[in-house]
Amino acid sequence: MMYGTKAIQLVKEIANGEKGQLTPFSSDVFSEVIAECSQHFADLRSLIRKMQEAGLDVETTKDEDHYGQLIHHLSLVRNKRCLMAYMYNRAEILRNLVWNVGSDIPEEIQEKLSHSEKEYFKKHSEALKSYMSRVVLELAVDMVPPKDPYIKVRVLDDMGEVELPSDNTANFARHSMHFLKRTDAEKYISLGKMEELTG
């Protein structure tokens, strides 16, 4: 088998995926690439040992074993880059998710994450929340420039009596229509519980 073909699958998964959308964590391919790395390292070391046993200077000898080592080293580094690119880009999607849907991620996304990713998501959204409480400002609202302070919305999900940030309460029964402050409605719209009525 050609070296590095597994690792490229991971990168392709990111590259071909819809922007900002997570695919299920490819734990099988991932651990296969990790195993491949260990194998490269073992091969690399056994080549070094072979040269040492033959009394050759590992630093200066340019024989076939030297180039063999180089291939193992470069394959390992390439695999590492692919693994890291995979995790790093997924982490970036996760961070954007914190901005777009907040700290409660829906079940169908939870299922796509590795254990460490779930933890990272939790930690990062805590960090962001903590920053906001330090600056005493909620930053997850007002995502688009305001046109009108009030908007017309229709409730899509029955929520009952709800207390709004502007200290009012409203009864959000399903399909009911309301004229709300945009800042009050924004959260529900991004969660898909309300839609803005335009025109």
Next chain:
Amino acid sequence: MASASDLGSTDDYEALMSMTDVELLKSAWRQEKAAPEILQFESRLIKRVREQIQLMEETVEEFTESGFDPLTVSLYQMDLDRTQFLLRSYLRIRLQKIEKYMFHIFATAELLTRLSKEEKWFIERCCVDLQTHLEKSVLSQLPYTYQSIFQQSVINDETDMVAKPQLDTFVVCKTKYYLGHIQLEDNADGEPDGSSPYDSGSQKPLEEPFEMEPNVLYFVRYKAVKKFVEEGKIDLY
């Protein structure tokens, strides 16, 4: 922002003084939005804006309670909302840049000093959390000479795995001053970008130094005008 001393003339000084804080915030917001790297945090401006927002909120509340004309109140409210948006968006753009280039900013003293106190706290948390995550899921499972988060292996001695902003991206900009001797292309620090084999001719420094006339819109690489942006002499759009 520029202090009074480094402004060209008293006209400019007066022009600056006549700008409201909200206008200044808008300009800072626009700069931050257009610049590929993180800029100096406008701490004094933000402090003033926040005080003004609070004042406006109180005014709107007062008006509402005392049964003021609803139209007038809603105009005040709209103005308040716009300022709030600018403030939030400004902080948000900065946080998103921090998230994107956390390791690079954290390791570069010059960039780190540009952050606010809260941002510094945030970036530290960000770096620790992401590093922990990457170490746990990838690095700890690799052979020990390949476990660095910043380098590909121990043989590579530069930090070749850290995401950095692309400073040679193009920006739209304008200046109020006459600026001469702008170096447009330099391969002195040899940014090895992929396009170089094909247009190596245009990569050479231009014979004529580039000049910027006041109030003309230019489309140039950020790197070339970076210094002026930081000095507040060029506005990005």
